[in-house]
Structures are given as structure tokens and as C-alpha cells.
Amino acid sequence: MTATTTSRPDPDGLVHRAVPYRDPEHQAAALTAPVAGALEAGRRALVVVDPRCAAVLRRSLGHDAGVEFRTPDRMHSAPPFTVAGRWSRAVRGALADGASGVCTVGQPVELPGADAAYWTRLDLALSHALRELPVELLCCFPDVEPDRAHAGALHDEFLVDGAPVPSGCRRDDHDLLAENPQCPPDELGPAIVTLPVTLDDLGSMRRVVERQAELSGLGPSRISDLVLAVNELISNGVEHGSGHPVLRMWRTEAGLVSEMSDAATCRLAFPGLAAPPVAGNRGRGMWLASELSDVLQVWTAEDDPGQVTGTVVRVTMSPP
Incomplete structure (x- = not known):
């Protein structure tokens, strides 16, 4: 194979490309040059691909190349926006550890409950979560129709033989989200807590959350995190929503599971995915x-028409 060098990511933001492949060997060959180039330039590499491709890529790069491989089933064991947050934290961790940038590689794989809507929402969420970070995000897809057309709708460019090629069919993110709604909230049965909250109730609400977290076996730091997370969500409903959100647990x-539901619709694009500006208050x-x-x-009623009324936000915290 002749090694080729891709253009380096803009140091101030994301480069997001689709990588067509025919089989795991061809996929690994297409990824070797950009991943090796990233490592040579002082960047890190995070690769989450099918195990067959990972095995070939390890041999091509060398087992001591310094690439972090993660298994798709573990990385994607959550809803798309949560997974995008995991990628973002991994990238920010590498940057905090001294990396000048990160080359990340992913691909849709067969997972329980992961349909086409899951992978579309994840791709869009990754674009948003990583957009201001020095990241080269490479998304692999089988080089056949309709996968080629689908990948083109999600990416500005393909990476073909080491060179960027315009896709020519990139579509609007919000249109794609509307066409690929997430599943409506699961029915969880009778709640152990149903608590309407106003501004005057925030203190007692926090105590309720703390007590339920203790009864659920969460450790002290997890309890503190959950109380703060729920407080932020309920406060949003009080201050920026209807003023009368409801907490259910x-x-x-x-x-x-803690849920904030509010009659008002959240109008933040991709809520919770990217750290807001330091000077911002929303x-x-x-x-x-x-x-x-x-x-x-x-x-939200705006992002997923017909699924909910207003806004529903759920957080889950597992023991310990």
C-alpha cells in the first residue's frame, strides 16, 4: 500500500469525513495513513470499529503505536446523545493530557436496539459535541448504495484514497433529526416520587433526591452528582420554562431514573452536548x-414532533 497523507484538521475545530470501505481489510488500509499521520504529528487516536477491522489495523500500525481501541458494544451502550458525550469527554481528556489534537474513528455496527435512526442521530450529535475541538472524525461506511447516499447526507466530504472529496449531498442537521426521531420515553410504571416544583420548592426537592439516591445505594460522590444534575434540570424548568416543572423518579x-417534565418546549439545539461559552448563561x-x-x-416537542408534549429530560445514575 502507498501511504498518503490527509490534510490536517483545523486546530480550531472539527474535520468530519466519511470513509468508504469494501471489507475489513480495505477499511483498515484506508485508515492506516490518517491514523499514523495523526500520531506522527503529536495527536492521539481513538478507534471504535468492528473487531475484524481493529485486528488488521493493529497489525498495520504496530501494537505499540499508542492507539486507543474501544469496543463498539461498550462505547455505544447508551442513547446517541450520551454516547456523543462520551466521545467528547475522551477527546477533552486527551487534550488535557497534552495532545495537540485527536483522530477519532467510528462506524455503525450491529447492536441490539441500534437502528438506522440511532446511527444518524449519533453522527449528528458527534458533529455538534466535537465541533470546536481539534478533531479529525472519520466515519466508516460500506461503499454500496444506499449507504453511500446516506453517508453523503451526513458529511461534507468523503476520504477516498487519502484525499478529501466533496460529498455533494450534505443535508441540514435539523431536517435529518426530524426524519430520524428517537424512540419516545419508555413507560417506567408507577413513580416512587412525583413532585411538582416551584422556585420555593428547590431546597426540599434536593433533599428528596438525596434521600432517594441513598435508598438506591449510591455512594456519597454519586449522590452529590445526582442532586446537582437534577437541581440544574429542575432549575431550568423553573427559570426558563413554564415555572412549574414536575420531578418524577x-x-x-x-x-x-430522575425525570424533569415541563409544558414549555426546550429550543436549545442538541441540548447538553457541548459546553456553553464561558460568558453564556443558557x-x-x-x-x-x-x-x-x-x-x-x-x-422535545420541537425536535421530536408527536413524541412528547413540551420537554422531558431524564438522567440515570447507577450504583455505587
């Missing part, structure tokens, strides 16, 4: 709740 196999609560909890899910 359930104990499930996944952990303690969106910080949702982002902080996402950072503190294991899973954050948001349903």
Missing part, C-alpha cells in the same frame, strides 16, 4: 447534568 435495573445546566450523570436523554 423510578428505581430500575439500569439505576435511579445551556450550561443541561450540559452539566449530562457530564454528571450516566445517561441523559431529552425529548
